[in-house]
Amino acid sequence: MLPPLKPDSPRLADVLRSCLGxxxxxxxxxxxxxxxxxxxxxxxxxxxxxxxxxxxxxxFLAPASKPLVSGFPTTTASALASLATGASAGTHGIVGYDAFVPGVGVRNQLRDWGADMDPVAHQRSQPLWRDGCAVVSEAKHRSSGFTAAILRGAEYIGHDRLSNRVEAASEAARTHDVTYLYLPELDRLGHSGGVASDAWVSKLEEIDGLLADLAAANPDAGIAVTADHGMVDVPEDKHVLLDADDVPQLDGLAGEPRGRQLRLRDPAAAEAVAEELSDALGKTAWVASREELVDSGALGRVDPEVLPRLGDVFILSRGRHAHYFDEQDAARGMIGQHGSMTDDELLVPLIRLGAWRTGR
Structure with a gap:
């Protein structure tokens, strides 16, 4: 049984479209x-x-924060595609961190773009950007396949230093209708040290101060601060180890430790495998077949072309657990993780600043 959805809540996919509106x-x-x-x-x-x-x-940021629903899966590739297109994962087709690409294999949706995963074709929804839009992000992402997939149509402004990016966004706002500023630093620190680490807290304080400066410099602009997903700290004693013997039907693995997608040799066995895994994993995970997940609405409307990209069975971690099929998995070194359906991962802030600040 999957957790209940929040169908009437405002969503991350509404943010850019509402700004353009x-x-x-x-x-x-x-x-x-x-x-x-x-x-x-x-x-x-x-x-x-x-x-x-x-x-x-x-x-500065916290008092104005209201919850917004990111969408599933709670991973950067899927969430940023939803922000950029206004579509759910079931429509735009970026359905995981690692995902099954029919005829190709498992591909990382942030990095593994190329001739066999064309950005314009694989990401199926037209991005909302138009003339007068600017993207301010790290310079190294300028020519990436993922940038082409979700940011095409906007002017790209690259700066690697955090403070320089915030300054560049303020400058871009003078000459562009809509400016998008992307800050990945906090996520990296969460993965490496957790959201309770001194480094994470220090970076949050820095970002809070920089965005206060951004708002002060642009009092007449509407400013919407949000995120792609939240994060859960996963201690080592919450690592759940599985192997091929636990799933004899296993034929492929995608997703990430808190949002596993399993491909089976016989897709018709999905319901039975999901039931067996649910019994075995107990309260450490929600387990669902692809059919159950699609029917739940978690992915929005799922287009027929997207169905083959989804696993046959999903293992979605609960609490502070994460699920691994390899004891040596490098992901076991991550403390902060995401990808599942908990409120810690699904709920992101919507902070209205500048001309949109409440009580202005």
């Missing part, structure tokens, strides 16, 4: 008022729950 002085899902300029800030890995838990270290 506000610049066009049209109605939008998030009710943003009409503005001439808008700035969208994505703080990778900063969930609403983590922001509230560390509110004393984010005194």
């Amino acid at each position: 506000a610049v066009a002085a049209s109605d939008n899902a998030l009710g943003f008022s009409a503005v001439q300029k808008a700035i969208v800030v994505v703080i990778d890995g900063l969930g609403h729950m983590q922001l509230k838990a560390h509110s004393g270290h984010a005194r």
